[in-house]
Structure formats: C-alpha cells, structure tokens
Amino acid sequence: MIYMMIGFFKDFFKYKESAKKQQAWLEKYAKQKNYALNPSWMMLTNLKSNLCEMEATFGKRYCPCFEPSADEELNKKMMCPCKFIDEEIAQYGTCHCALFGPADLSKDDWNTSSKRLMNEYQVPKNLKNGVLDTRGMPLDPHRALPIPDMMHQLKSTLNGYRGDTLTVIVEHEQEVKNLEKIAQYRGLKMSSVNKNGSFEAVLDFKK
Numbered sequence: 001m002i003y004m005m006i007g008f009f010k011d012f013f014k015y016k017e018s019a020k021k022q023q024a025w026l027e028k029y030a031k032q033k034n035y036a037l038n039p040s041w042m043m044l045t046n047l048k049s050n051l052c053e054m055e056a057t058f059g060k061r062y063c064p065c066f067e068p069s070a071d072e073e074l075n076k077k078m079m080c081p082c083k084f085i086d087e088e089i090a091q092y093g094t095c096h097c098a099l100f101g102p103a104d105l106s107k108d109d110w111n112t113s114s115k116r117l118m119n120e121y122q123v124p125k126n127l128k129n130g131v132l133d134t135r136g137m138p139l140d141p142h143r144a145l146p147i148p149d150m151m152h153q154l155k156s157t158l159n160g161y162r163g164d165t166l167t168v169i170v171e172h173e174q175e176v177k178n179l180e181k182i183a184q185y186r187g188l189k190m191s192s193v194n195k196n197g198s199f200e201a202v203l204d205f206k207k
C-alpha cells in the first residue's frame, strides 16, 4: 500500500501540468455526452496520470487501463474515449476504467464501479527472485486483453523494486515492443530473447 501511494504521488507531480490538458478535454467530452467524471479525486487523478503516461510512452492517448495490442483496428477503438464506453456504462454503470459515467450516477454506484476496477488490479503478482512473469492474467471480455496488462504489472512492481535488473516474461511479441517503449521512456537499458514461445526481457537499472 505504501509503495502504491508513493507511486501515485510520484505520478501526480510528474504529470501535474499535462494532466491539466487531460482535464480540459475530459470535461468538454463529458458535458457533450451528458456524462460525469469519477467524483473521487484520487481515482480521477490516477486515471489522468495514466492517460498522460500512455500518451508520453506510446504517442497516443490509449485507454489508461490497456497497453496497445498487435491489432491496429482494436488500438484505434481503444483511444480514449474508447468505442466500448456506452456498452460498458450499460454493463458496469461506468466505462471500464470508471472514468466516465452517466451524469446522474449515484455516489454508491461510482464506488461500486471503482471497487470493481481496483479488484481487477489486486491479483497477486508472479514476482520471484527478480523475475516478473506477466502471463496468464484474465482477459477483458470486450478487448480480449489481459487485466492487469504487462505495463500495469511492471509499474506496480517498480514502485517498490530495489534490484539491479528485472527479468520480465511476456507472452506476446507486441508486449516486448511495448516494453521497449517503456524502457526508452524511463531511460532504461533493455534486452530480450524468445524462449520456448514466450519472451524474456531484462531491464537494467544500473547507470
């Protein structure tokens, strides 16, 4: 929990300025569609930081909950606000990430959807002896992408990680490409190999 809070505030200060631009379009879009934004300051701030990070890492405003896939058509649908928003509001009360919901959504319903989202991220990480195996997470029914994805598993690992290197095992080549962009954005060295149908990437934190 303490590492999660440290990570939250690190991102808050890092993206403070760019988050203001996110707030501007979020408010405009919500007004047009008669939606509201998540009323929890922490949830909204965290989602805005994640939107900023997606844009800074991948050059596009992808959904704050899903790193890009190998399917370009799906990626277009995943730009925030995504193509799944109305379907998910009907299903969960809010969009998947609990960023947008109907203007008249009750506080209890916002809380229920925010808890649903947080539960998705509270699966135990498969981290042992400097190796993070990101495979085997449940798939989101709308996008068929893992929750939590490699990027979010890595991010929560790095909040409290003290090793010199971290080996990250991923299932798909696209995740290696994403990891390369994450490493580049964070100024880390990275190497990767294909092993028995999966991929092992090593992130080097030594300067």
Ligand code: SF4
Pocket: 062, 063, 064, 065, 078, 079, 080, 081, 082, 083, 084, 085, 095, 096, 097, 098, 099, 100
């Ligand atoms: S689920 Fe919500 S936050 Fe994620 S892309 Fe869709 S509208 Fe944006």
